[in-house]
Each structure stands twice: as C-alpha cells, then as structure tokens.
Amino acid sequence: MDFLDFSINIILPAALIIFVMGFFYQVIQYFIIPGPPRPHAPGRKVPLSKKILMPFIKWIGTFKFIMKVNPLHGFMAIFVMHIPLIAIILLFPPHQAVIFHYFPFLEPILAPLAIPQNITDAFIAQKTIWGPLEIILNADLLAILIIFSSSTVFALRLVKHFTGEFKSTIGDYFALILVLILVIFGYLAVHAHGTSLYEFYLALHILTASFLIAYIPFSKFFHFVWSYWLNLAIMIYHRARRGA
Amino acid sequence: MAKAELKYEEKIRKAFIKAIDRSRLSYFKYCMRAGSCAYACHFWLVDPRHELVPGIKGKRVEDVFKKEFTVLGKIKRKITKEPLITIEELKKWVELSYGYCSLCDRCMLACPYSVEFPPLTLYMRVVLHEAGLTPDSVQKQVENELKIGHPYGITKEDWLRIISDIQSKFDKEIPVDKKGAKYLLIPGKRSLKDNLNSFIATIDILLKAKEDFTLSSNLWSGCMATYDIGAWDEMTILTRRRTKIIRDLEVKTIILTNDACGYYGWRWLADKAIREKLGFGVIDISELLAEYVARDVFKLNRNQNDFRATYHDPCHLARKGGIVEEPRKAIKPAVRDYVEMPHYGIYSICCTAGCLQVDEYMDTRAKAFKVKLDDILATNANVVITNCDECYVTFKRMFKEYNVKDIELKSITEIFSAAIS
Numbered sequence: 001m002d003f004l005d006f007s008i009n010i011i012l013p014a015a016l017i018i019f020v021m022g023f024f025y026q027v028i029q030y031f032i033i034p035g036p037p038r039p040h041a042p043g044r045k046v047p048l049s050k051k052i053l054m055p056f057i058k059w060i061g062t063f064k065f066i067m068k069v070n071p072l073h074g075f076m077a078i079f080v081m082h083i084p085l086i087a088i089i090l091l092f093p094p095h096q097a098v099i100f101h102y103f104p105f106l107e108p109i110l111a112p113l114a115i116p117q118n119i120t121d122a123f124i125a126q127k128t129i130w131g132p133l134e135i136i137l138n139a140d141l142l143a144i145l146i147i148f149s150s151s152t153v154f155a156l157r158l159v160k161h162f163t164g165e166f167k168s169t170i171g172d173y174f175a176l177i178l179v180l181i182l183v184i185f186g187y188l189a190v191h192a193h194g195t196s197l198y199e200f201y202l203a204l205h206i207l208t209a210s211f212l213i214a215y216i217p218f219s220k221f222f223h224f225v226w227s228y229w230l231n232l233a234i235m236i237y238h239r240a241r242r243g244a
Numbered sequence: 245m246a247k248a249e250l251k252y253e254e255k256i257r258k259a260f261i262k263a264i265d266r267s268r269l270s271y272f273k274y275c276m277r278a279g280s281c282a283y284a285c286h287f288w289l290v291d292p293r294h295e296l297v298p299g300i301k302g303k304r305v306e307d308v309f310k311k312e313f314t315v316l317g318k319i320k321r322k323i324t325k326e327p328l329i330t331i332e333e334l335k336k337w338v339e340l341s342y343g344y345c346s347l348c349d350r351c352m353l354a355c356p357y358s359v360e361f362p363p364l365t366l367y368m369r370v371v372l373h374e375a376g377l378t379p380d381s382v383q384k385q386v387e388n389e390l391k392i393g394h395p396y397g398i399t400k401e402d403w404l405r406i407i408s409d410i411q412s413k414f415d416k417e418i419p420v421d422k423k424g425a426k427y428l429l430i431p432g433k434r435s436l437k438d439n440l441n442s443f444i445a446t447i448d449i450l451l452k453a454k455e456d457f458t459l460s461s462n463l464w465s466g467c468m469a470t471y472d473i474g475a476w477d478e479m480t481i482l483t484r485r486r487t488k489i490i491r492d493l494e495v496k497t498i499i500l501t502n503d504a505c506g507y508y509g510w511r512w513l514a515d516k517a518i519r520e521k522l523g524f525g526v527i528d529i530s531e532l533l534a535e536y537v538a539r540d541v542f543k544l545n546r547n548q549n550d551f552r553a554t555y556h557d558p559c560h561l562a563r564k565g566g567i568v569e570e571p572r573k574a575i576k577p578a579v580r581d582y583v584e585m586p587h588y589g590i591y592s593i594c595c596t597a598g599c600l601q602v603d604e605y606m607d608t609r610a611k612a613f614k615v616k617l618d619d620i621l622a623t624n625a626n627v628v629i630t631n632c633d634e635c636y637v638t639f640k641r642m643f644k645e646y647n648v649k650d651i652e653l654k655s656i657t658e659i660f661s662a663a664i665s
C-alpha cells in the first residue's frame with residue numbers, strides 16, 4: 001500500500017469515525033448538562049412579521065457592526081475566508097466526489113452547483129450554472145483567497161497580540177495554520193496533476209484534511225457543524241419572543 | 245488542603261453548578277476568540293487591554309469550568325493538585341465583573357456566532373456572591389431588599405409617607421390596595437430615592453387617562469437587581485414574596501415605571517425564578533404610553549417640550565427586554581425635535597450602571613462613560629430622556645464628572661405628562 005492509498009483507505013475513514021464519535025460525545029454532553037429554566041411567560045405581542053424578521057435583522061446587524069468596527073479583520077474572516085472555504089469544500093468536484101461517497105443523498109443538491117477548477121476551465125471545458133460568476137467561483141481563485149485571508153487574519157491576530165489589545169491562544173493560531181496548510185497542499189496537488197509529485201501532495205492534502213476532520217469535534221472548528229447553528233436557533237427563539 | 249479551604253472550595257463548586265446550564269457551553273467550548281465583542285464593550289473601548297475583552301473575561305470562567313467539568317481537566321487537577329480557583333483569582337473576578345462590566349449584553353450583539361446569553365461576568369458574580377465577595381455597596385442592596393423591601397433602604401413608613409405627599413399634589417384620589425384593579429403601579433427602585441418626579445408624572449398620566457390602577461402599600465420596589473448581582477436564591481425568595489402580594493391584589497397587569505431592570509426581571513426572569521406562571525401581565529410604562537398615542541387618548545402639545553431631545557435606551561429595557569419602539573412612539577409626538585443617538589435601540593451604549601451603582605468602581609465606570617457621552621454629544625440634543633431612574637442617576641453623576649452643564653435630563657413620563665397639560 002502506498003502513501004496515497006494509506007491516506008485514502010486508512011486515515012480518512014479513521015478520521016471520519018473519530019469525527020462521528022466526537023460529534024456524539026459533544027452533543028450528548030450538551031444534553032446531559034441541565035438546560036436553563038423553561039420560560040412560563042408568553043412572548044411579547046408583536047406582529048408576526050416582526051417576530052420572523054427580527055432574528056434576521058439582528059443577524060445582519062451583527063455583521064454590519066463587525067464590518068464597521070473591525071473592517072479588515074471582519075472582511076477577511078467572513079468574506080474572504082469563511083465563504084470561499086465553504087464554497088470550495090462543498091462545490092469543488094473532487095471534494096464532492098468524497099462527500100457523495102459518504103453522503104449520497106447530497107448529490108442531487110450539490111452536484112448541479114459544482115464550480116470549475118480555474119478560469120480557463122470555466123471558459124473552455126466546463127459549463128456550470130454559475131455563468132460569469134465563474135471568474136470568482138473557481139477553485140484556484142478561492143484557494144488563493146483562503147490562503148491570503150487566513151494569512152492576513154493570522155497576521156492581524158499577531159499584531160493585536162503585540163499591541164496587548166487581544167491575545168489569541170495557541171489553539172487560535174493552530175486552527176489558522178491547519179487551514180492554511182490544508183489549502184496549500186490541495187492547491188499544490190491540483191497543480192501538480194500529471195507530474196510525479198501529484199500523489200505526494202494529494203496524500204498530504206488528504207492527511208491534513210483527515211486530521212482536521214478528526215479534530216473538528218474537539219476544537220473551535222465544531223462551530224461549523226454544531227454550535228453556530230445551535231446558537232443561531234437559540235438567538236432566533238429569544239429574539240422572536242422579545243420582538244426586538 | 246485545610247478543612248476551611250476545602251469547605252470554601254466546595255462552596256465555589258456548588259455556586260458553579262448552580263450557575264452553569266448547557267447554554268453556557270457555547271462559550272466554554274466554542275468561543276472562537278474572534279475578538280469582535282471587544283469593540284462593543286465600552287470598558288474595552290476606553291481601555292483596550294486584553295484582559296478586558298469580554299470573551300477573555302469569559303475565558304477565566306471557562307478555565308475553572310474545564311478543571312471541574314471535563315475529564316482531562318479533572319485528571320490534570322488531580323496530578324497538579326491545584327485548587328479549583330484561588331482567592332487572588334476570585335478578587336480579580338470582582339474587579340472584572342463589577343469594575344469592568346455593567347452586564348449590558350452589548351458584547352453579545354457583536355458576536356459573529358450569534359451567542360444570545362448573558363456574558364460570563366454574570367456567572368462570576370454568582371460565584372462571588374456565594375463566596376461572600378460581592379462588593380459591599382452592592383451586597384447592601386440585597387440585604388436591604390430582604391430586610392426592608394427596598395434596595396436603597398426606603399421603609400414601608402417612608403413609602404406610605406411618600407404616597408400621602410404625592411396625594412397632596414392631586415385632586416383625584418390615588419387608589420391604594422384596590423383589589424381587582426387593571427393595573428398595579430410599581431415605582432422604579434431609584435425613583436423613590438432620587439427622582440420622585442418621574443413617579444409623580446406616571447401617576448399624573450394614569451389619573452388623567454382615568455386608568456383603573458392601584459398602588460400597593462406592601463410593594464414599593466420591583467427591583468430585580470438580585471439577578472445581576474448573582475444572588476439568585478434571594479431573587480427567588482423576593483420574587484415569591486412579591487408575587488404573592490400582587491396575586492392577593494388580584495390585579496391583571498403590573499406596570500414598571502422608570503425601572504428597566506425591574507421590567508426585565510419581571511417580564512423575562514420572574515417566571516423562571518419561581519418556576520411557574522406569574523398569573524398577571526407585566527408591562528413597561530412606555531408600552532401604555534404608546535397605546536395612548538395610538539388610541540389618541542390625549543392631545544399632546546409638543547410646545548410644552550420645546551427642545552431638541554434624544555432618548556437613551558436602557559440596556560435592560562431595549563437590548564435585554566425588547567422595548568425599543570414603544571418609548572419612541574410616546575416621545576416623538578411629545579417633543580419639538582427628536583434625534584437618535586448614533587447607537588440606539590438594541591445597539592444603544594450602556595450608561596455604565598447596568599442597573600447597579602457600584603460605589604467601589606465609580607472610577608472605571610466614569611472612564612467608560614466617555615463612549616456614551618460621545619454618542620450623546622453627537623446629537624446636539626439639549627435633553628436626554630431616560631426610561632430608567634438608575635440610568636437617570638448615573639447620567640447625573642457622570643455629567644457632573646465630565647462637567648456637562650448644558651444637557652438636561654428628563655424621564656419619559658415627565659416629558660409625556662408635560663405634553664398633556
């Protein structure tokens with residue numbers, strides 16, 4: 001068994017098993033700890049439209065606030081890191097192949113949204129639903145954006161550390177480095193296609209991805225699969241009750 | 245470990261267990277340390293230090309949590325034999341949670357992870373209360389509440405005298421202990437001591453509206469600051485005691501006037517504290533005023549309030565309580581010129597009290613007030629209207645500190661009552 005086979009057939013499934021176990025560990029722990037007391041009072045009487053709209057207004061308001069007070073960090077973290085990261089994970093066809101292997105039910109939803117590898121591909125070979133948006137929505141550019149933004153966020157955290165304003169933890173830096181390495185190996189693998197280095201880079205990419213997958217439930221990355229959505233649901237509940 | 249230390253540690257552990265519920269895991273496990281919360285906190289904005297970032301204050305609680313509630317933490321503690329928390333750390337918590345936090349919840353608005361729970365400084369306060377380390381000026385409020393029935397020591401005799409003094413200003417009789425009235429009016433905890441005019445104005449409005457209301461001779465404070473002090477057992481005792489008085493009067497709804505934390509506590513916490521339905525409604529006075537405006541109950545004369553006014557949203561009323569539009573509906577038709585502050589509504593900046601004057605930390609709070617003051621000055625308003633007498637008193641104190649002489653303070657009920665006459 002070579003390095004690539006080992007990464008794909010042993011490490012990746014093992015990482016997925018750890019991920020699933022970790023996921024249930026966290027979720028079970030969440031439900032074992034008693035919840036806050038249940039409210040007995042009804043919510044405020046406000047128009048239904050307001051109840052529905054309020055959480056979204058608050059959600060958008062938060063991002064507006066971040067862009068106003070901390071524009072560079074906010075823009076880099078939200079728009080240049082998170083959104084491209086989500087897009088490349090879910091929409092780049094080689095990633096989709098892995099996702100559909102484990103979660104076939106996602107294929108009809110995600111497959112039509114696939115993005116091309118690069119702009120040349122977009123114009124010459126593939127026809128995706130994205131049309132002119134392919135200029136941005138292509139894996140090459142997204143990868144470069146992620147590398148650029150995670151490096152910038154890393155640097156911004158360092159600057160704040162030295163000014164004493166805000167000191168990130170080792171875990172915060174580690175998470176960024178992990179994303180950075182993962183994307184760099186992925187980019188190198190794609191661009192080494194057809195060369196002798198291709199398999200080596202791809203194996204490193206899969207190894208890093210496997211580590212990340214196994215690490216998710218035990219780190220801040222868990223927000224991506226659980227806590228962010230949970231917080232969002234709780235926020236919607238409270239805001240709808242209060243109507244403001 | 246000495247026996248006394250063990251007992252102390254057990255107390256802290258119990259306080260922790262009391263304070264922790266699963267919603268807290270959002271911080272303990274998944275705070276991304278994005279740092280956005282810092283930009284929302286008036287204490288950090290005037291003193292941008294790492295330890296004052298709201299999320300970092302929370303991390304100190306998280307560290308204790310991990311020692312007690314995670315397998316790895318427990319093993320590490322067994323090996324290193326370190327205490328759950330040191331007394332030095334607890335003293336730091338006093339400083340951070342009372343000196344550098346007013347529990348305004350503004351940091352929650354800036355959290356990109358949509359965290360919607362009180363900041364962890366509240367849980368510091370719960371632990372501090374259990375450890376007997378609550379600042380004296382604050383602890384005194386809890387004791388006064390339990391013994392006298394009012395956080396600032398207003399006795400029943402004082403209250404009855406105040407009622408009769410107020411009565412002498414009106415021709416119509418002010419109902420007291422009237423059973424089955426539609427509304428029970430509860431004075432703001434600060435009003436009786438520092439801004440009686442706001443309370444008199446409320447009564448004036450209710451009398452003019454021919455409202456079916458009553459005062460209670462047994463209830464002259466709806467203060468819920470015990471929640472923010474972390475004195476949760478005391479809060480339950482007081483809520484039970486007061487709920488009984490209200491239920492005995494068989495009123496339909498209680499009105500909190502110029503008391504933001506009272507409103508917040510009764511509207512959103514009281515039922516949880518006693519773990520049952522209250523059996524009566526809870527409204528803030530501005531909700532009733534907005535209703536009067538909508539129903540055209542009064543002809544309001546703006547000329548009676550011939551100035552440029554701005555409104556300060558008390559945190560407990562707007563951000564935490566959901567009362568944002570009603571005060572505006574009541575104020576706008578009652579003043580000549582109304583202008584919003586750059587940060588208003590749920591984004592309003594705290595007056596630095598957070599429903600509590602903490603005498604021991606007036607310096608840090610005065611420094612943080614600069615953020616609010618800039619917001620007020622940006623409006624060029626001559627009058628700041630408040631809907632909470634705790635905010636009113638804080639503004640008064642802070643205006644003096646900053647030598648602000650050309651801005652007047654008025655309560656929402658004073659403005660409204662003036663516009664009626």
Ligand code: SF4
Pocket residue numbers: 284285286287297298344345346347348349350351352363365594
């Ligand atoms: S609750 Fe208010 S004062 Fe306290 S940390 Fe958050 S923003 Fe700062």
